[in-house]
Amino acid sequence: MQEQNAILVIVAHPELEASRINKRLAAALEHQENITVHKLYEVYPEGKIDILREQQLLLEHQRVVLQFPLFWYSSPPLLKAWMDETFQRGWAHGTGGDKLHGKELMLAVSSGSPDYMYQAGGVHNFSYSELLRPFQQTANRLGMAYLPPYIVSGIREVTDDQLEQYADGYITYVRSAAPAAMIR
Ligand SMILES: Cc1cc2nc3c(=O)[nH]c(=O)nc-3n(C[C@H](O)[C@H](O)[C@H](O)COP(=O)(O)O)c2cc1C
Secondary structure, eight states: OOOTTOEEEEEOOTTGGGOSHHHHHHHHHTTOTTEEEEEHHHHOTTOOOOHHHHHHHHHTOSEEEEEEEOBTTBOOHHHHHHHHHHSOBTTTBSTTOOTTTTOEEEEEEEESSOGGGSSTTSTTOSOHHHHTHHHHHHHHHTTOEEOOOEEEEOTTTOOHHHHHHHHHHHHHHHHOSSOOSOOO
16 A cells, blocks of 8 residues: 655665765655665665565655765666666556556755756766756656755765755655755
């Protein structure tokens, strides 16, 4: 049975214990009511994904948050494998594939470089919205509403105090009915 306001947070960081941003963000959501934090690299250290278990988790939640550090403008590989294997034809798309229709997809992304590098003419030339398009279009294809992402940009610039604010803001953000403005 799906809980109406249940939120599934898929955390995909290959070294979560050594991480600064994602570890803190994940900790903020752990033990929160109606929020399931699912750490992919801990659950599947060998990379072998239990597809039925993952599909069941998706069915039980209304909002799905994909939380990851930006690796070469995309996600770490286990999250890509999770998407490839879990969003099966006949289940998530194609004939009869309507299981995710009406759900919501949100990204929560950390990056090494600061915001100003993510624009035309900057070091990375493109905005986060542009670079994260494959996730946006995957949501569209699956009949999911794509929500604005929660982005923690520029790890060297983020102070410990700011990280605490990001962590607090994250709890509010993932629960928000219409998340839009980043807290920064
Ligand atoms: C393989 C790899 C690729 C990365 N690619 C990018 C990138 O494309 N853009 C960027 O801003 N940072 C990039 N980074 C930096 C990470 O995004 C950054 O260290 C991470 O988001 C920090 O979060 P954490 O403290 O949770 O590890 C990369 C890091 C690694 C290890």
